[in-house]
Amino acid sequence: MKISSTRHSARPTRKRHTVILFSAGGFTFAIEAKAVDEIRETAGLATFATRLSKVEHSLIRQGRRYFVVSAARHFRIKETPTSRLMxxxxxxxxxxxxxxxxxxxxxxxxALPEAFRGEERNWYRGLTVIRGHVVPLVRPEAFLSKAEITLLNASVCTSERAAAVTA
Incomplete structure (x- = not known):
């Protein structure tokens, strides 16, 4: 009888990934290219008031509202001037x-080493080495959960209904 181990293997996976390298707070991160629809300038951002502190801006693009998160704030690193929106x-x-x-x-x-114990275990899929530097591969779903998106959408609907009543 063979007993399987429940521990994650430290051996790297050999699947190819096309990634976009981006910077936040002076650090380099990677995200799978297929997880990004568009990279644009930050023009057109509107202030978005919500109880969810992660989201301070929104953008309406082609009739769709996007909730905007700062990568630096998300990763709890020094915030620096931003120039792009993914x-x-x-x-x-x-x-x-x-x-x-x-x-x-x-x-x-x-695979992430055992030293990654807190929120960062959810932030990153793993680590890779690019030009001699260790770069984390970001989980795109970690920026906002489905529950957070649902709450934000409900907040928008409530605000729009209240504005329609007062108009």
């Missing part, structure tokens, strides 16, 4: 970043 695919989420470096194919993704 609109994520399949979800109404935009991510403010300092800049976009380039697209790159990675061939190896290392």
């Amino acid at each position: 609109l994520l695919a399949g979800v109404p989420v935009g991510v403010l970043v300092d800049g976009i470096d380039r697209m790159q194919e990675i061939h190896s993704l290392q």
Whole structure:
């Protein structure tokens, strides 16, 4: 009888990933290219008042509202001036970043070490090495959960109804 181990293997996966390298707070991160619909300037952002402190802005693009999250604030690192907005695919989420470096194919993704114990275990899919630097591969769904998006959409509907009543 063979007993399987429940521990994650430290061996890297060999699947190829095309990633976008971006910076936030002076650090480099990667996100799968297929998780990003568009990279744009930050023009057109509107202030968005909500109890959810992660979201301070929204953007309406082609009739769709995006809730905008600061990557630096999300990762709890020093906030620096942002110049780009990544609109994520399949979800109404935009991510403010300092800049976009380039697209790159990675061939190896290392599991997160045990030292990653807190929220960062949900933030990252794994680690890769690019030009001698360790770069975390971000989970796009970690910026805003489905529950948070539902609450934000409900907040927008409530605000729009209240505005219609007072008009």
